[in-house]
Amino acid sequence: MNSRRISPAEDPAATQRQEPAPRRRGIFWKTALALVAAVVLLLPVVLLPLTTGVPVFAWLPLLLVGLAAVVWLVVRRRKQHAQLAGVGVLVLIAGGAVLASQVLSGTPPVTGPDGQPVPGSLAGVEKVELNGSEQWILVRGHDPSNPVLLNLGMGGPGGGGFFNAQEFRALEDTFTVVSWDEPGTGKSYGSVPVKDLHKERYVNDAVALTNLLRERFKQEKIFIYGVSWSSILGIWLVQEHPELYHAFVSSGQMVNTTENDRMGYELALQHLEEQGDRGRADELRRNGPPPYHGADVASPYVAFLDVLNEMMGSMRFSVAVPLIPFFVPEYGYLDKVNHTRGVIESFNAVYPQLEDLDFRQQALKLDVPVYFFVGRHDINAIASLVEDYCNALSAPDKKLIWLEGGHGLGSAENQDVFFDVMRNQVRAAVP
Template sequence: MIAAVVLFLPVLLLPLTTSVPMWAWLPLLLLGLFALLWLILRRRRRAVRPMAVGVMALAAIVAVLASQTLAITPPITGSDGEPVPGSVAEMEAVELNGSEQWITIRGHDASNPVLLNLGMGGPGGGGFFNSTEFRPLEEHFTVVNWDEPGTGKSYGAVPFDDLDRERFVADATALTNHLRERFGQDKIYIYGVSWSSILGIWLAQEHPELFHAFISSGQMVNTTENDRMGYQLALDHLEEQGDTGRAETLRNNGPPPYYGDAVVWPYVDFLDVLNEMMGVPRYTLVVPLLGLLVPEYGYVDTINHTRGLINSFNAVYPQLEDLDFVDQAPELEVPVFFFVGRHDVNAMPTLVEEYYDELSAPEKRLIWLEGGHGLGSADNKDVFVDVMLDEVRPLSQ
C-alpha cells in the first residue's frame, strides 16, 4: 500500500505542478485510481498486490515521461482566456558555444525591446523559476528567461568543472547575440539577481555595446565581506533567541569563506537563519520544491534544479572569494538600475550603496524596496514595473 501511494504521487501531481494537458494526465489518473482501489478492495489476495503495484509503477513512469516531453511555457492570454494575437510564448533549446541550453521567450509583441533574465541566485538558480516576476512586463518587453548551464533544463549542458567566469560570460554573450539577430535589435536589456547580478556586471563591463542597460535586485558587490556580515548577523540572532544548538553549529563552521568539495552546506547553515530573519522559508525547505512551481519543468528538471543549485554552488562560489566590484568594476559604460531592499540581509544594502556611490556610469539609479531584495510584495512589484516602464524602457527609443 505504501509503495502504491508513493507511486501514485507523480500521477496525482501532474495537473497540479506541470503543464501536461488534460488529455494526457486524465487517463493516467484514472488508471492510478483503478490500481489503488483494486489493491484496497482485493488486498487479501496476494496475487493482486504485485499486479496493482506494477500497474501503478507503469503509470508513474509514463507520468514522468509526460512531464518532460509535454512541458510548455503557458500561452499569453487576454481577459477572455484566449491567446493574445501576435504574442509569443515559446520554450526552446539553443546552441551556445557547442552546448544545448534552454530559454523561454514571452511577450505580447515580438517587436518590443528584449529583456534577458539571467536567472536567480545560487549559482545554479536558473531563470525559469523567477520568470513570473516579469509577467507584468511582457506587454512592453520580449522577456527571455535563461536556464544557465548547470541547472534546471540546462543541467547537463556543461561539465561543472568548466563553469567559471569565462564560460558564463561567453555563453551569455552568445545568447545575447542570438537574440539580437533573431529580433533584429542592436542592443538588449539584461537583468540579474544575487549571483546573476554578478554575471550582469561582468557582461556590462566586457560588452557594453550590446546592452541598453543593466538592471538588478539583490546586487552582489563583495561576496566575502557580504557573507561575513551575514554570518555574524545570523550568529547574533541565534544567540539572542537562545537557539544554542544552531549557534554552536555556526561557531563550529566559523566565518566564511569556506573551502572543500561541499561548501554549500556551511553557507546554508547561516543563510537559512537570514531567511528566517526576513520572514521567508529556509533554503533547505523551499529549494527542493521550487521546481514544482515552474510549469516549464518536468519531474526530472525539478530534481536537476536542486542538484544544479548544489553542484553549481560548490563549483562556482569559491571562485568569487576575491570579488569586489568597488575596485574591479568602478566604471560601467551602460545605464545601471539597482533595486535594493532596505532590510535585505542576503545582499547587504550598505555594500550596494557604497558601490553605487563610487560607480561611474552614463546613468545610474538606486531604487529602495521595502523589506528584502525580492519583488514578491505587491508594493515592490509596482515600484519595479513603474521604473521599468517609465525610466528603463525609454532608453531603447
C-alpha cells in the same frame, strides 16, 4: 416453506469467516501495503496538473487508469498475483507521469485581460546551442517587436532563469522576456561538466545567447536583469560588452562576496545568541566566518543564510531551493530534481571562485545605464554595500531604487515599484 441451505462456497463472507485468523490478518496487511504503494505511485500523476504544464489530455487518462488499478487492488485483494499485477500497472503509470512531465511540460499561453491568448504572442520553452552545448530558454511576450529583456536567473550560482520567470509575467506586454537556465541547472543541467563552470564559460554563453536573441528579434541591443549571483554575471557582461546592452537591471546586487558574507555571518550569529538558540549558534562558530573551502562549501553558507532569511521573514534557503522548482510548470519531474542538484553542485564549484570579487575596485566604470533595486533591510545582499557601490560608480545613468523590507520582489508593493520603473524608465532607453 422450503429453504435451500447456502454452502460456504456460495457465501464469500462465510468463507472469509472460516479462514484462519492469521490468514485474514495476512490479507489485510498485504492489501494495506498495496494501497500505500498505490498512493505513493499515484502521487506523480495527481501532481501533474498542479506542478507541471502537462496538458489535460495526457494526465487525465493516466489518472483514470491509476484509479482503476486501485479499485482492482481492493476487489482482488485475496489474489496475490492480481495484487502484484495491479501494483505493476501503477509502476508503469508513475513512469508514464515522469515521462510525460519531461516531454509534454510547457509554458501557459500569454493571455490578455480577457483571459484569452494574445494574437501573435510568444510562449515557448526552447533548446538552443551555446558554444557547443545544448541549453534551455523560456520565451514569453505579447509582441515580438518589443525590446528583449534577458533574465539571467536567480541566485546561487545555479538558480537558473526558469526559477523566477513568473516575476516577469506583468512585463510581458512591454518586453519580450527571455529566461535562461544557465549551464549546470534546471533544464540545462548536465549541459556543461561541473569542472568547466567558471566566469569565462558563463560570460561566453551569455554573450552567445545575447547575439542569438539580437539576430532573432532583429534588435541591436537588449536589456539584461540579474539577481544575487546573476547580478555578478550582469556586471561582467556590461563591463566587457557594453555595445550589446541597452541597460542592466539588478535586485540583490552583489558587490564584494567575502565582505558581504562575513557581515551576514556576524548578523546571523548575533541574532541566534540573542534568541538563545545555542545549538545553531554553536554550529556557526564551528564553521567559522566565510569564505569556506573544500568539497562542500554550500552547507556552512546555508547554515547562516537560513538565519538571515528568517530575520527578513523569508523562506529558508534549505526549504526554498528544493520546494520552489516543483511549482515551475515548465519543469518536468527530472528537471525539478536536477535544479536542486544543480544549485548544490554549481555553488560548490563556482562560489569559491568569487572570493576576491570586489566591484568597488574591479568595475567602477560601466558604459551602460544601471538600475539597482535594493531592499532597505536586505541583509543577504547587504544594502549598504550596494549603496556604496552605486555612489562610487561611473555610468551614463544610474539609479538606486529602494524597496521596502528585505531581499527580493516578493511583496505586491515592491512589485508595483519594479513594474513601474521597468515600464516608464528602463523601457524608455529604447526610442
